[in-house]
Amino acid sequence: MILSCSNISKAFGSNQVIKHASFHIEDHEKAAIVGINGAGKSTLLKIIIGELPADDGDVVVSKGKSIGYLAQHQDLSGNRTVYQEVLEIKRPVMEMEARIRQLELAMKHASGEELDAMLTTYSRLNHEFEQLNGYAYQSEVTGVLKGLGFTEEEFQKPVSALSGGQKTRVSLGRLLLTKPDIILLDEPTNHLDMESIAWLEGYLINYDGSVIIVAHDRYFLDRVVTKIIELDNGLMNVYQGNYTDYSGKRAMIRDAQMKAYLNQQQEIRHQEEVIAKLKSFNREKSIRRAESREKMLDKIEKLDKPTEINDEMRIRLEPNIISGNDVLTVRSLKKAFDQNLLFKDINFDIKRGERVAIIGGNGTGKTTILKILNGIVEPDTGEISLGSKVHIGYYDQEHQVLHMEKTLFDELQDTYPSMNNTQIRNILAAFLFTGDDVFKRIKDLSGGERGRVSLAKLMLSEANFLILDEPTNHLDITSKEILEDALVNYSGTILYVSHDRYFINKTATRILDLTNQTLVNYIGNYDYYLEKKEVMTNLYAAPLSAKNDSQEDTSDTKLDWKAQKEEQARLRKRQNDLKKTEDEIHHLEIRDGEIDEALGKEEIFTDVSKLMELNKEKEAIRQRLDELYELWEELAE
Missing domain, CATH: 3.40.50.300 (P-loop containing nucleotide triphosphate hydrolases)
Structure with missing residues (x-):
């Protein structure tokens, strides 16, 4: 376990955003925090990074492990270019490289014990340089910038002249190249196009550390994460799997909660009706029984109706006139x-x-x-x-x-x-x-x-x-x-x-x-x-x-538009033909089974004319199925 959050609570005034939330992250695990707008997702990231204090609870990071954080909005300034800004992350590697070059020059004029000491230092630095991928740091920077959608012409743009989205991409590039043990990303896909998002997916899937992401991009979450941390009305639930797994499990749990709530409501109404009826008898024994039921009813821990804040949003789009084709x-x-x-x-x-x-x-x-x-x-x-x-x-x-x-x-x-x-x-x-x-x-x-x-x-x-x-x-x-x-x-x-x-x-x-x-x-x-x-x-x-x-x-x-239209029409016809072929095969196979079942019945195999008729139909089906199987193979190629 690399990160643990225990009983985290946070309120802003009377608004309790997070209530006693607990979860943990394992080494190399990729997790997402999901919830509606305003659920407290970004707040939770800021608490983990130490930017906001929690009202209650503890955040524990394993000893010696580093955390990197990308907020939604970045405000880079200064005279550095895009390339220089990201390259600066490699400053320790560049200084090590400069030290190695200095030693190479100095060793030409050294001898004896001085040379031995220099060789020892040179060997150690070279090993560290290799471990830090020093021979490829420039191509690593270039690869990350291109992956995040920057062209080589944009490498020389000053960061002060970039848009907000471009600054966020530069900051993301810097963060990825620092390679912290835990990466926290708040809406990293907001300013990326599809190719850059696909590149980031691949990068994070293969990333050696742990990743916690806040994102609304469900396709991205499906590909990258294996754990979903849900914030719903201040409460936290943890689900194993990607977004699709979570969505299915959440729907099942919510259905079960709704059934339990409705069943309890039905039981409460039933008990109230019984109590009212007992009291209406106006007999001492009936009243005592009614009071006993009332006490039992008061002790019931009433379930809250399961809701999602946006459940009530209703969109119904319908045209008033049908257009032409x-x-x-x-x-x-x-x-x-x-x-x-x-x-x-x-x-x-x-x-x-x-x-x-x-x-x-x-x-x-x-x-x-x-x-x-x-x-x-x-x-x-x-x-x-x-x-x-x-x-x-x-x-x-x-x-x-x-x-x-x-x-x-x-x-x-x-x-x-x-x-x-x-x-x-x-x-x-x-x-x-x-x-x-x-x-x-x-x-x-x-x-x-x-x-x-x-x-x-x-x-x-x-x-x-x-x-x-x-x-x-x-x-x-x-x-x-x-x-x-x-x-x-x-x-x-x-x-x-x-x-x-x-x-x-x-x-x-x-x-x-x-x-x-x-x-x-x-x-x-x-x-x-x-x-x-x-x-x-x-x-x-x-x-x-x-x-x-x-x-x-x-x-x-x-693109030859006319040729493309013809090709697409041909493909569409082929798909339709394949569907029709599969449907006919399905119906014939069912009919063939029905005939086999009928042939085993005494009233059929003792009726020669009926027997011949069914055998003739079965043979026709066999011949037609042979044709259809061949046709299906051609169409499916």
Whole structure:
């Protein structure tokens, strides 16, 4: 055991955030702390690192073990470049290297005992240098920076000129290279694109120390952690396994708790009815029995109703009009900002009922595409056409569709003037804004609260084509799951940008990957995309380094939209044929079994005509199954 937390409690004023929480972490163990926004996850990390004192309880770290901590927000300053800032972590190694070089020079002019002493020191330093991976420290720094999404051109940027997200990535790089025995990470994936998150997953999975992560990225948690520490309403529960394991166990436990609560409530009601009836008899013996039951009832330890704070958030998205089958057509779309070409020759269609995710690295232009579709940004070239009866509902991650000076109440009332006060309050209550909350100004809300207001407006719009930009940003896991269910059950059409791979895997029926200035189409969810990514990218999106920068025409390996559509249609037909073949095999095998069972019955094998008829059918089934087995093999290849 490398870390132990015993009976940790913490309150801010009258708000008890953590109540008698206990858990421990083993050597090399990877664990996650989960819970809704405001549950106390970041507070617990700060208590472990010693940044906040606990009101009660103890944190014990094994003797000689080091802890490294990455907070959500970083404020790096100074004149160092990105590379220099991260390289500084290797200062002891660089000083050792300089000392080794000095000794090499000095030994040329030394002799006797002095030389022997120098050789002893030189040998010791060389051994230590090797142990610290000294011969590869520069490539190690470069590898971490590239893994976290920095290009070599960005290596020379001063850290003072970086955005908040870039500073967090630099701090993460520094932390990883210090290699502490225990790493504490608070939302490490917030400012990373998908490739960087995948790199960080691999790094942490293979990390030799212990890791404790606070994150809302469920796909990331599924891959990295083997223990889940849940904070729920101040109480802590520990589950073995990854996030999916935890989610299943939590649901089972919660169902059991709810059944126990309902059973107890039923028993209490029954006892109260019996007591009332006994008292109504107005006989001394009956009254004594009623009083005895009352005493027993008072001694019962009443169970609390199991709840999750966001359980009451209700999202129901439903279009008021059904659109035509062709929802959106985009042809030859191009956009550049100054000399920075984001994309060109973008072509895609969206049909009614599809849920399409646009994915890609940071800065590739995903949000720009959505803004072009909504008329917020003008394309350089290209045509966009909406289908018949298409009504767009737009969710913007920057919440530009909200008016910062308005109250929540006014925001809804001004957008939907036909709604009365009660209706507006009911809608806001469905998104967890009750009482005086409805009179808060938009500008005073947190990012997650603004997201809930935007979702409320989206629900009221009754749009049949939803365009969503990072809809899960700032949402805790419970809220994400509620939104996922709403989108999966939505009968309209959805186009969205997201970095949340679990969310994409759950909701997307198709993925458009914006890579190397073009789109690659995948008919499936995120798991399907991972399976086909390498092949499809090589086929339809040659790396930019392989292209002539001045060449405007598409190269042989660049996405040929028409050819790709035909290939995808062929693959879809093959998948449908495979499903039909499997279904027919299944039905024939069942029928074949039924015939075998019938042939064993006396009324059948004594009836010659019936026997011949069934044998003839069985032979036909055998021949057809032989054909289907061969066909299945061809289709499954």
